[in-house]
Amino acid sequence: MASVQNYRPSVRVGNWREDVTLEEDSLKDFLHRKERGELRVQKSTALKQNILRPVSLTVSQDGFLRFGDTIMLVNSGGTKLDPRDPCSLSIIADLSNMSSSSELYLQGPCHVGGASSLTPCMRNAFVISSVDGTPDGEILRYEQYFGLRTTAGFGGVLHLASDHKTFQKCAKKSRLQEVNLVEQQDFLCWWRVLYFDPQERLEHDGYPVEVNSKVLISHCKTNQCLAALPSHVLWTPFGKEFEITAHTFLDSHKAEKDSNHWLFVTADPGKEEQVLPQRQQVPAINNGPGSNTKAIIAAGEDES
Structure with missing residues (x-):
């Protein structure tokens, strides 16, 4: 007893x-x-x-992406044949990622996911960083190496990284190549932007990258493209989210599928409040060469 x-x-x-x-x-x-x-x-x-603290995104006056810009990385969503909502690359953090000191900040490694919320905040805002000494303010070009890091302060300045999958280290659901945020910046944190159309990719080599245009984000070491997987759902402290991996999905024409299509979203210079594109406005994004579209589309009450 x-x-x-x-x-x-x-x-x-x-x-x-x-x-x-x-x-x-x-x-x-x-x-x-x-x-x-x-x-x-x-x-x-x-x-x-x-x-979840709001973050001010960079205002792109000329429509080009630059080093040092604070952006959101949004997956463009599905097509009419396979509709699905867009998602934003977001940090998945819990108490194990919190610092033990009096000054609170995130510690790596942190997981990432595709969140349905498109409101700019510390969780889904990232900074275009240089990996080869390019100064801030310079235009990012296709095939040029760059890095993605979290915002300063509570973000802890973590860098988006990936590496070849192994039996011990791979994505939780799909078992593909894992993508996470780490503290140390090295070659695993190098990425490059590719033009989304493979037939015109060579012609766009070295051209400036435009905001709010479909692009591919390729990992330099593994040559795999960043992808959002709606068929693999993660349950996080922030709700249901898509799994984010580094894997290139090709269709029958050897072109990358919409899971690999991303948008560098910045603030709209014509609006004081930062608002994001709605689901019905995503297909209207301009993908033609020489376009100078803005990354944020106003969705106020007067337009509803």
Whole structure:
């Protein structure tokens, strides 16, 4: 029979002094952790408040993507034959990714997913960074190497990385090549932009990359393209999301499928408030050479 405590410390029976001391120490430890914000409920609240904090995207005046720009990376969604909503590359973080110091920030490695929310926040905002010494402000061109990192502050400046899949390291659902965010920037964090149409890809080599235009994002080491997989769903603390991997999906014409098509989304210079393209406006995106479209389409109440 399991032992049952018949008396409380106030009865003064047995080791009552030890029981009273343990209760006092537990209360002091709880109050001390509460003052420092180290309770689990406090950390969860701080994580959601900081990671969902609104972020101002870069305003592209000429329609070209530049190093140092703060952007959202949005998968363009499906086609009329295979419709699906677009998703944004987003950080998947939990309490294990929180720093233990007084200054809160994210620590790697962190997983990423495709979130249906297209509201700019710290979770889905990334900065175009240089990997070859190109200064900020320079135009990013097709086939040029670049990196994607999280915003400074709570983002912890993590870098998007990938590597060849192994039995121990691969995507959770699809078992394809894993994509995550790491603290150290090395060759695994190098990416390049490819023109989405393979028949015109060679002609666009070296041309400036336009915002809000379909592109492919290829990993330099493995030569696999970034992909969003709607058939593989992840349940995260932020809801249901698509799995993000590095894998090139080809159709019967040897062209990349829409799972590999991405948009570099920036702010609209004609609007004070940052709003994102709606589902019905995504197919209207201009993909022709020489187009100078804006990355954000106003979707205010006056346009609904």
